[in-house]
Amino acid sequence: MTAIPVAAQKYDLGFARWVRDNVDGGDMMNMCMQCGVCSGSCPLGEQMEHGPRKLFMMIRAGMKDAVLSSNSWQSCVSCYNCVVRCPRKVPVKYILQGLGGVAVKEGYAEGAKSDNGAFGRAFWKTSATTGRTDERAVTVRYYWASGGIMGLIKKGLANMDVAMGLIKTKRMPIFSMPDKIKNTSELKTILDKAMEIQARHGAE
Numbered sequence: 623m624t625a626i627p628v629a630a631q632k633y634d635l636g637f638a639r640w641v642r643d644n645v646d647g648g649d650m651m652n653m654c655m656q657c658g659v660c661s662g663s664c665p666l667g668e669q670m671e672h673g674p675r676k677l678f679m680m681i682r683a684g685m686k687d688a689v690l691s692s693n694s695w696q697s698c699v700s701c702y703n704c705v706v707r708c709p710r711k712v713p714v715k716y717i718l719q720g721l722g723g724v725a726v727k728e729g730y731a732e733g734a735k736s737d738n739g740a741f742g743r744a745f746w747k748t749s750a751t752t753g754r755t756d757e758r759a760v761t762v763r764y765y766w767a768s769g770g771i772m773g774l775i776k777k778g779l780a781n782m783d784v785a786m787g788l789i790k791t792k793r794m795p796i797f798s799m800p801d802k803i804k805n806t807s808e809l810k811t812i813l814d815k816a817m818e819i820q821a822r823h824g825a826e
């Protein structure tokens with residue numbers, strides 16, 4: 623992977639070429655005819671700052687910072703609607719995913735605000751530290767990320783019905799500690815190794 627162009631200006635005209643050469647599926651972006659089917663089909667389109675169609679136009683315009691700091695790539699839930707429906711067979715989802723990888727490496731991830739991103743980080747943190755995805759631990763981390771104690775209370779109250787449903791159907795225990803695997807240090811070793819391989823792969 624070549625180094626991402628550093629834009630001295632707001633519009634970096636080398637960015638589209640860089641995406642084409644370095645992002646999975648980026649070479650297909652030239653096929654986009656701006657029909658908007660992807661954005662119109664996307665269940666998360668309304669929550670994205672820029673739908674896929676607009677995002678591709680922004681890439682062509684060289685708006686690197688705006689593209690990488692947008693919540694669009696964090697909002698994608700990989701439903702593949704866009705991939706199936708695009709009349710030009712542009713692998714929209716893969717391009718968003720690739721942009722997300724670049725954005726994380728380039729340090730844009732923390733600035734980009736997305737509920738899905740916050741949920742993903744809560745899910746990762748919980749599973750990476752305990753080897754389990756305990757609903758309570760993930761939920762508390764996720765709610766906390768949306769505004770500390772106030773976020774926790776606000777989102778907790780707003781989702782009380784869901785919590786009660788989970789408790790009633792025994793999908794969420796309340797009188798036991800969150801579950802975790804026996805050997806978390808072994809898990810850490812595996813994850814560290816995986817990240818090392820990924821970093822090496824990304825640097826190639």
Ligand code: SF4
Nearest residue numbers: 654655657658660708
């Ligand atoms: S559906 Fe395909 S061709 Fe249409 S705007 Fe989206 S990516 Fe471009």
Ligand code: SF4
Nearest residue numbers: 664698699701702704
């Ligand atoms: S895969 Fe992502 S971008 Fe495509 S329609 Fe689904 S949520 Fe939207």
